[in-house]
Amino acid sequence: MQYGFVLPVHDPAMIVELGAEVEAAGWDGVFIAEMIWGPDAWVALTGIAMRTERIKLGTMLSPISRMRPWKIASETATLDRLSNGRVILAVGTGALETGFDEFGEASDRAVRNELIDESLEIIERLWSREPFTFEGKHYRVDTNALGEGIRAWGIGPIQQPRIPIWLTGAWPRRASTDRALRFDGILPNVIPPGGGFGELTVSAIEEIADHAKDVISERRFDIVAEGNTPDASPESIAMVEERRQAGATWWIESPWSRENDFDYLRERIAAGPAKSDR
Numbered sequence: 578m579q580y581g582f583v584l585p586v587h588d589p590a591m592i593v594e595l596g597a598e599v600e601a602a603g604w605d606g607v608f609i610a611e612m613i614w615g616p617d618a619w620v621a622l623t624g625i626a627m628r629t630e631r632i633k634l635g636t637m638l639s640p641i642s643r644m645r646p647w648k649i650a651s652e653t654a655t656l657d658r659l660s661n662g663r664v665i666l667a668v669g670t671g672a673l674e675t676g677f678d679e680f681g682e683a684s685d686r687a688v689r690n691e692l693i694d695e696s697l698e699i700i701e702r703l704w705s706r707e708p709f710t711f712e713g714k715h716y717r718v719d720t721n722a723l724g725e726g727i728r729a730w731g732i733g734p735i736q737q738p739r740i741p742i743w744l745t746g747a748w749p750r751r752a753s754t755d756r757a758l759r760f761d762g763i764l765p766n767v768i769p770p771g772g773g774f775g776e777l778t779v780s781a782i783e784e785i786a787d788h789a790k791d792v793i794s795e796r797r798f799d800i801v802a803e804g805n806t807p808d809a810s811p812e813s814i815a816m817v818e819e820r821r822q823a824g825a826t827w828w829i830e831s832p833w834s835r836e837n838d839f840d841y842l843r844e845r846i847a848a849g850p851a852k853s854d855r
Contacts, residue, residue: 578817578821578825578826578827578828578852579605579606579633579826579827579828580604580605580606580827580828580829580830580850580851580852581604581605581606581607581608581633581635581827581828581829581830582599582604582606582607582608582829582830582845582846583608583609583610583637583803583829583830583831583832583833584596584599584607584608584609584842585610585832585833585835585836585837585842586609586836586837586839586842587615587616587836587837588616588837589616589617589620589621589624591839592609592616592621592624592625593621593624593625593628595607595839595842595843595846596621596622596624596625596628596629596632597625597628597629598843598846598847599632599846600629600630600631600632602846602847602848602849603849603850604632604830604846604849604850605631605632605633605827605850606632606633606634606635606665606827606829607622607625607629607632607633607634607635608635608636608637608667608829609621609622609636609637610636610637610638611636611638611639611640612675612676613643613675613676613677613680613682614676614680618636618639619652619653619655619656622634622635622636622656622664623655623656623659626656626659626660626663627659631663632663633663633664633665634656634660634663634664634665635664635665635666635667635743636666636667637667637803637829637831638667638668638669638671638743638745638764639666639667639668639669640668640669640670640671640672640689641668641692641693641696641697641700642670642671642682642683642688642689642690642692642693642696643671643677643680643682643683643692644696646695646696646697646699646700646703646716647699647703647718649666649696649700650699650700650703650704651703651732653666653700653734653740654703654704654732654733654734654740655732657734657735657736657740658732658734658735661735662734662735662736664734664736664740664741665740665741665742665743665762666700666740666741666742666743667742667743667744667762667764667801668693668697668742668743668744668745669744669745669764670686670689670690670693670745671689691714691715692715693744694756695711695713695714695715695716696716697742697744697760698711698713699711699716699718701739702718703731704733704734704739704740705733706731706732706733739761741760741761741762741799742760742761742762743757743760743761743762743763743764743799743801744756744757744760744762744763744764745757745763745764745765745766746758746763746764746765746766747765747766747767747768748765748766748767748768748781748784748785749768749784750768751788754785754788755792758789758792758793758798761797761798761799762798762799762800762801762826762827763785763789763798763799763800763801764801764803765777765781765782765785765800765801765802767781777802777803777804779819779820779823780823782800782802782820782823782824782825783823783824785800785824786800786823786824786825787824789824798826799826799827800824800825800826800827801825801826801827801829802820802825802827802828802829803828803829803831804816804828804829804830804831805830805831805832806830806851807845808845808848808851809848809849809850809851809852810851813851814851814852814853816851817850817851817852818852818853828850828851828852830845830850832845
């Protein structure tokens with residue numbers, strides 16, 4: 578299992594400072610929100626990349642239905658090269674309350690999912706640096722019109738065959754889960770029979786892991802569990818270890834409720850991940 582830390586911080590300089598502390602304390606990844614209006618996630622992650630050597634760098638998460646796919650393809654590939662192959666692209670529909678309506682972004686879930694699917698196909702093709710033509714419901718790309726430009730100007734990531742893509746998936750809805758299984762990891766949302774959102778329990782992780790084994794063969798696939806541990810105590814370690822044994826491959830410490838609480842964040846980062854082989 579690998580261990581990441583979410584930074585719920587608005588000040589760009591503090592994001593970079595805490596990102597360096599995350600690596601120094603032995604975590605494996607650092608993740609930040611990608612906001613409609615606020616600190617630019619990829620600029621901030623680039624600042625962290627310049628201060629670190631090892632940790633993975635990503636968002637939690639990127640609602641790419643409101644982004645131009647060629648823009649995020651450029652940002653992620655650029656950072657992957659600057660960081661020597663450390664980027665993860667985590668993708669979801671995003672939280673509507675973060676400003677979708679206020680900024681006129683598509684809010685219908687079906688439309689957002691269509692935009693995500695088209696965007697991911699375009700992003701992967703752009704990363705390959707091979708000319709292509711795409712005609713979708715929402716996007717059109719004719720790189721034949723660019724001639725040699727797609728090769729001359731474009732850049733691909735260091736990581737091959739692509740930058741890892743994590744996608745949200747609604748469990749136990751198989752269509753949603755299998756959509757995530759086409760990529761490199763799942764950010765599971767548990768949907769109870771009555772609707773809404775449920776807890777990602779150990780048994781749910783086991784079920785997702787078993788289903789993933791039935792669908793995927795011969796390639797790595799991440800199951801990402803998010804939560805909060807107050808420290809690296811034996812109790813915290815046992816809780817995270819139970820999820821590792823169930824099939825989770827990443828634990829993401831996600832102190833969203835401690836937004837801009839720098840004292841707490843520094844203390845929790847410094848305590849290190851709740852892992853059994855400390």
